[in-house]
């Protein structure tokens with residue numbers, strides 16, 4: 001039976017949309033700082049100010065989310081198992097490469113207590129635990145370059161830290177494009193987006209736990 005159930009709590013949706021807006025702003029202002037002649041919306045000085053402020057705000061947002069997930073005992077849902085990479089991840093990838101274009105059924109059911117599918121778990125784990133901290137760290141090093149010159153030099157100087165931050169930004173942009181595309185692969189094009197806005201989605205059976 002198809003039933004409407006709560007997938008995302010108000011706080012989870014709030015966190016998500018703040019994060020989405022913040023990362024989009026960081027990418028745009030970062031592009032303006034890197035290529036000021038190609039994108040001139042805020043002006044270089046303002047773009048730097050907004051970039052730094054939004055970056056620091058997102059660090060707080062990420063730490064609050066970490067606290068929320070630890071305190072609510074929900075953190076495990078974001079930790080992929082070996083099985084999520086192989087064989088489940090492979091089966092999942094094969095669906096996106098072939099099955100989806102042939103109209104095959106989705107290999108995994110999305111339910112409130114298993115709402116992250118194998119590849120999502122792996123991707124979010126990499127983005128939130130490797131890419132995001134790498135961007136924060138390299139961003140902070142760039143921000144405090146005048147205050148801690150020896151530290152920056154010991155780490156290879158701005159000629160190393162700068163390109164790492166820039167490559168990370170392109171990886172983030174790639175994630176964003178892929179992520180938005182993937183959200184359209186639910187039961188309908190807009191089903192996942194609607195769930196992340198209203199909190200509610202549909203499942204075949206409603207005997208799963210309601211998320212806290």
Ligand code: HEM
Pocket residue numbers: 012016019020021023024115116120124127176179180182183192193194195196
């Ligand atoms: C315009 C930007 C974005 C849009 C439209 C968007 C949309 C969505 C939608 C519709 C979902 C629910 C369906 C799903 O899990 O695939 C989702 C989940 C998720 N998104 Fe995004 N997103 C955006 C940006 C971001 C960014 C920048 C991040 C992280 C840095 C992010 C991290 C996540 C995570 C971790 C989930 C899973 C949440 C959970 O189930 O606990 N998203 N996104």
